[in-house]
Every structure is written in structure tokens, then in C-alpha cells.
Amino acid sequence: MALMGSIPRRCVNLPPGALRRLIGCAAAGTVQEGPALDAFSRRFAEWLNVPYVFGAASGREAFQLALESSGLEKGKEIIFPSFTFPVMPMVAKLLGYKPVFCDVDPKTFNSGPEHIKPLINERTGAVLATHLFGQPCAIQEISELTRKHKLLLLEDCAHACGVRVDGRSVGTFGDIGVFSFAEGKNMPCFGGGAIATANEDIARRAQEVLSKASIPGKGKILKKSFFIWMLWLLTRPEVFGVTVYPALRLKLLLGQPLMDSEVGNELLGTFAGSNPRVHKLANLQAELGLLQLGRIDAFNEGARRNARILSESLDGITGIGIPSTKTGDHIYVYYPLTVDPSQRNELRSYMLRHGIDAKITDMSDCSLLEPFREQAGGSKRQGGPKEASILEVCVYPVISEKSIRRLGQVLRSWAQA
Ligand SMILES: Cc1ncc(COP(=O)(O)O)c(C=O)c1O
Numbered sequence: 155m156a157l158m159g160s161i162p163r164r165c166v167n168l169p170p171g172a173l174r175r176l177i178g179c180a181a182a183g184t185v186q187e188g189p190a191l192d193a194f195s196r197r198f199a200e201w202l203n204v205p206y207v208f209g210a211a212s213g214r215e216a217f218q219l220a221l222e223s224s225g226l227e228k229g230k231e232i233i234f235p236s237f238t239f240p241v242m243p244m245v246a247k248l249l250g251y252k253p254v255f256c257d258v259d260p261k262t263f264n265s266g267p268e269h270i271k272p273l274i275n276e277r278t279g280a281v282l283a284t285h286l287f288g289q290p291c292a293i294q295e296i297s298e299l300t301r302k303h304k305l306l307l308l309e310d311c312a313h314a315c316g317v318r319v320d321g322r323s324v325g326t327f328g329d330i331g332v333f334s335f336a337e338g339k340n341m342p343c344f345g346g347g348a349i350a351t352a353n354e355d356i357a358r359r360a361q362e363v364l365s366k367a368s369i370p371g372k373g374k375i376l377k378k379s380f381f382i383w384m385l386w387l388l389t390r391p392e393v394f395g396v397t398v399y400p401a402l403r404l405k406l407l408l409g410q411p412l413m414d415s416e417v418g419n420e421l422l423g424t425f426a427g428s429n430p431r432v433h434k435l436a437n438l439q440a441e442l443g444l445l446q447l448g449r450i451d452a453f454n455e456g457a458r459r460n461a462r463i464l465s466e467s468l469d470g471i472t473g474i475g476i477p478s479t480k481t482g483d484h485i486y487v488y489y490p491l492t493v494d495p496s497q498r499n500e501l502r503s504y505m506l507r508h509g510i511d512a513k514i515t516d517m518s519d520c521s522l523l524e525p526f527r528e529q530a531g532g533s534k535r536q537g538g539p540k541e542a543s544i545l546e547v548c549v550y551p552v553i554s555e556k557s558i559r560r561l562g563q564v565l566r567s568w569a570q571a
Pocket residue numbers: 212213214215238239241242284310312313334335336346347516
């Protein structure tokens with residue numbers, strides 16, 4: 155069993171001092187409210203170079219806050235990329251909007267103006283431009299298009315915290331940028347999310363919405379934070395190799411499911427049944443955010459470096475597709491490998507046997523999901539859903555260069571066989 159040098163499917167990027175903040179806030183009674191909240195909003199706004207930032211309890215709640223603050227008339231169509239995290243269009247649907255889905259580029263998985271434009275009509279109210287897997291979409295061109303058609307432009311930056319296009323942060327090109335600080339993203343803050351905007355009316359409405367929102371209970375925040383800290387520990391490669399990895403190997407041997415999270419219709423069912431509402435960001439999460447802001451650029455650079463090493467070692471490989479970098483900065487929050495859907499599980503098992511845990515993506519071809527089927531008329535689908543061909547691997551800087559090179563060799567040996 156490959157224990158040393160094994161690679162987890164995702165590493166939780168907590169900053170040094172995270173546990174100390176958790177214990178400190180619990181002891182001082184500042185888990186929910188405290189001085190870090192204003193400080194974090196100010197510092198995050200400065201870092202993005204945008205006038206207003208408002209925190210929320212998650213990325214999806216930040217999107218709900220964005221829509222509730224947008225002034226967008228109910229019933230309007232919102233154009234989403236068909237391949238995305240399906241909870242986002244579900245939020246729009248639950249709020250009384252109509253999600254419609256445009257195609258995405260098969261190489262970058264992002265939508266550009268060429269995909270969005272054909273869906274614009276008199277019912278269109280907004281576009282959600284998404285920077286998937288850490289790669290910016292053609293946001294300048296999309297912004298030109300939405301300005302021309304007087305549409306609201308929202309940006310989903312859940313995978314793109316710290317991505318810049320011509321020196322400008324994503325999330326500041328549209329009317330509202332939406333960020334996630336969940337444990338699976340590059341800047342986890344024991345959960346949380348935020349919106350960024352330069353629009354005073356939107357900022358005023360966001361303040362109104364938040365003034366009526368509550369903060370999750372102290373016990374709930376602490377429990378979640380401790381759970382995320384445990385995930386951080388278990389996904390340190392050296393700890394993973396002697397804990398979760400052997401459990402996964404045993405599951406593989408017994409033919410059991412490999413601890414996958416809910417995706418697609420199942421995920422949507424759980425989410426829709428959860429009575430989604432906007433909650434405020436907690437002070438403990440803002441404390442983590444302040445710590446993260448001091449190191450996120452260096453972290454992103456480390457992921458970029460590892461991704462470059464992996465891409466170089468896979469150059470020219472056949473049978474496995476690697477991410478293309480069509481549009482500038484890319485921070486590889488996830489590194490998606492593509493493979494023929496009939497071979498995906500076989501490749502995953504092979505990788506696991508060689509010490510590498512790969513993740514089935516949480517993204518879905520939304521136009522094929524149950525709640526959106528009737529709304530998917532606009533896009534022409536070919537073949538099966540995109541997610542069936544994707545395996546995500548982790549290239550975060552906590553993974554050593556040696557392990558990344560070994561990952562390249564494992565993939566090459568599979569492709570050659
Ligand atoms: C592209 C994308 N947008 C938004 C979200 C929602 O973020 P959160 O999980 O913090 O609600 C996710 C979560 O995985 C995502 O992948």
C-alpha cells in the first residue's frame with residue numbers, strides 16, 4: 155500500500171493559528187459577533203479593490219444575498235453556464251427567477267460571450283459568469299456584452315479568490331462578485347462567503363437584507379469549525395497516508411463507495427429541503443479571513459507552480475486531458491483531468507492503488523438535472539454529462555513537488571498501459 159507520498163483528493167487550506175483563533179473566540183465569547191467582522195470586510199474590500207464587501211454564512215448564501223440586493227425583477231431569466239455547481243441556479247429558482255443554461259467551452263469549462271449571447275432576449279435580466287476550477291472566464295468580453303444589453307452581471311468567484319485579469323481581481327468586473335470560504339475552496343475560513351460590489355444601491359440593499367438576517371448559533375459554528383479543523387488535519391498528506399488512505403483502499407477492495415459527497419439531483423434535493431436563508435458571517439470566520447488574506451496570494455502561487463509541474467509532466471499524454479489555460483491567470487483551485495467516461499472509474503481505482511485519491515467533481519451539467527430540464531431548451535447537448543469524464547486532483551502547495559511528479563508518472567503509466 156502506498157502510504158508515503160499519498161495525495162488526498164482535497165487538502166483543507168487552513169492558516170497557521172486557526173485552532174488558536176477557534177479556542178480564543180470560544181473563550182472570549184466572540185464566536186458570533188466581534189471586531190474582526192468590520193476589519194475583514196474592510197481588508198477584503200481593499201484587497202479586491204472594491205468599495206463594498208458584505209459577509210454571509212456561505213457562498214450560496216452570498217449568492218442569495220446578491221440576488222436579494224440586486225433589484226432584479228422576479229421572473230426574469232438568469233443565464234448560467236450549463237456546467238456549474240447546481241446549487242447556484244437552484245438558489246435563483248427558489249427566489250423566483252428562471253435559470254437558463256448556456257454552453258461552456260469543452261476545454262476551459264467556462265462560458266464566453268459566444269455562448270451567452272444566443273440566449274439573450276427580452277426576458278433576460280442577468281448573467282452569472284463563473285470562473286470554474288480557478289480559471290477566469292472571458293470576463294471583460296462578457297462585461298461588454300452585458301453592458302450593451304443592460305443586463306446585470308454577477309460573478310461566481312467561489313473557485314477564483316485571488317484570480318486577476320489584467321491586474322484586476324475577478325469579482326469586480328460585474329455588478330456583484332460572489333465568494334465562498336468553504337473548506338473545499340482555496341481560502342477557507344471555517345466556512346463563510348461574501349459579496350463585493352461598487353454599486354451604492356446594491357450595497358444599501360445588502361445592508362438592509364443583512365440587518366434582518368441572523369448569525370448561526372454559537373454551538374453550530376463551533377461544531378462546524380472543529381469539523382473543518384479535523385478535515386484539515388486528516389488531509390495533511392502525511393496524516394492522510396496513515397488514516398483516510400488505508401480506509402479508502404479497504405473500501406476499494408470491498409467494492410464500497412469511496413466517501414463521495416452528494417452531487418447532482420441528490421445534492422439539489424437536500425439543498426431545496428433545507429429552507430435556504432441568508433445568515434451573517436460569524437466573527438470567528440472573519441478572524442480566519444484576516445489570517446488568510448496575509449497568505450492567499452502566496453498560496454495561489456504555490457498551486458500554480460505545482461499545476462505547471464504536473465501539466466509539463468503530462469505534456470503530450472494521450473487518453474487523459476489536462477486543463478487548458480486559455481485565459482490568463484489560473485489558480486487551479488481544482489485540477490480537472492478528463493478521460494473517457496467509460497474509463498473514469500478504472501482510472502480512479504488505478505490512481506488510488508498508487509496512492510492518489512481523485513475526486514468526482516461536484517459540478518454538474520445542470521441542463522440535464524431534474525429541476526431544470528424544462529428550462530434547458532436553449533442549449534444543444536451532445537453526448538453524456540460532462541461530469542462523467544472528470545476527475546479532480548489536488549495541486550495545493552502542501553503537496554510536495556516530488557509527490558506531484560509521482561502523480562504525473564502514475565498518470566503516464568496508466569495512459570501507456
Ligand atoms: C462554482 C461554485 N459556486 C458556488 C459554490 C457555493 O459555495 P458554498 O459551498 O460556500 O455555498 C460552490 C461550492 O462548491 C461552487 O463550487
